[in-house]
Amino acid sequence: MFTSHDGLCSIGELAEHAGVTVKTVRFYSDRGLLPEASRSAGGHRRYGPDALERLRLIRSLRALDLSVSEVHRILDDEDEAGGSALEAAVAGQLRELGTRLKALRWREAGLRLVQECPAGERADRLRLLGAVAAPPSTAPLARFWRGWLPPRMPARSTAAFLDAAVPQPPDDPTPGQVLAFARLNAFVTRPCTGGEQRRPAVHRTAGARGSAVLYAGLAEAYELAGAQLRRGRVPYAGEALDGFVAAYAGAYGTRDTADFRRLLAGQLAVDPRIDRYWELVAEVLTAPGGPVEPTPGSAHDWLLGALVAQSGAAA
Incomplete structure (x- = not known):
């Protein structure tokens, strides 16, 4: 040469x-x-x-x-x-590029959200968007649930619950999904009122270990109920409801009886509710034009509806 x-x-x-x-x-x-x-x-x-x-x-x-x-x-x-150094470097570069592309997609959807909204709503939407990074972090949502869950619940049980309760932001969101996530972020970071600081009665009764058993059982029941929600089934007594009641019976240290089901239906009806959180989660998860994705909140409501209907029929 x-x-x-x-x-x-x-x-x-x-x-x-x-x-x-x-x-x-x-x-x-x-x-x-x-x-x-x-x-x-x-x-x-x-x-x-x-x-x-x-x-x-x-x-x-x-x-x-x-x-x-x-x-x-x-x-x-x-x-x-x-040769491993090249593989590691390329993999790292791909991860970084993926994060940057996701951030750009979120910014694009945010800009479209502001562009398409009525002039009178722009200030409010800019305020909501300004509080969320691109791509957004789920840390505020996790902190919200950690403050709500029973103290000293085992870390594995807490992590499993957070996986189900904290939605992962879509990689390629629509303006509507960006708005829903921004509202969700605002929901969990706003000052709490006295009523929102209350926890379900079972948290005070079951303790940390009992609550871990409760949430493990509820996760299975919610999954079964979610399958029924996807099929458009109305609430009914069946395997999902039996697992739902069994989870609470185990946490309370009692048997699953007709009397217990009536008491549980009444207790759950007055427990603190965060329906708005689950509504926004569904908006974040649901693809445009697709069916509404079940959430632990909508599954809980479906199961509670089945329990109330059964208890009312038995009475």
């Missing part, structure tokens, strides 16, 4: 062959990415035959927006006949 008597080339020749500037070659050399083979008597850099291919590889890696330090690790890995 190089025509000099010693098979080496100057920094200018290397830059010309690679189609870059001398400044670029010097930059990569100074950072240890492109070692020089020797120096001339006048102190000028000389590069070996493999320098051109290495320089092209460096430019290709930099074109993927990899940092100089990442390129350094990849080249060291290549020199050691490895």
Whole structure:
């Protein structure tokens, strides 16, 4: 490739062959990415035959927006006949790019939301959107539930409940989904009133361990009820309701009887409710034009409806 008597080339020749500037070659050399083979008597850099291919590889890696330090690790890995550094760098870059694309989609949907709303509503929507990052964080929603759940409930049980109760923002949201998430964020971060600080009676009775058993049982019952909601079934007594009642009976340390079901129906009817939260969750999760996605809240209402209907019929 190089025509000099010693098979080496100057920094200018290397830059010309690679189609870059001398400044670029010097930059990569100074950072240890492109070692020089020797120096001339006048102190000028000389590069070996493999320098051109290495320089092209460096430019290709930099074109993927990899940092100089990442390129350094990849080249060291290549020199050691490895390859895992390149895989890790590409995977990391893809994750970062995915996050940036998601942020751009949320910003686009937010801009469309402001553009399409009536002029009188723009100030309110801007206020809501201004309180939410892009892409949005679910941390405020998780904090809301951690403050509502029984104290000292096992971490695994808490995590399982949060997975079901905290919706993940859509990757490609509609303006309506962005608005619903912004309203959900406002709902969980606004100052609480006295009534909202109350917890269900079972929290005070069951304790941390009992509550863990309760929520595990409720998760199964909600999943069964969600399947019925997707089919458009009206509330009815069946496997889902039996599991729902069994979860509460286990938490209270009692048996599932007709009397217990009547007492439970009355207790759940007066327990604190956060219907607005679940309505907004459904709006966040539901795809445009698709059926409304069941939530733990809508499943609870379906099961409570079945329990009240059964208890009323038995009475």
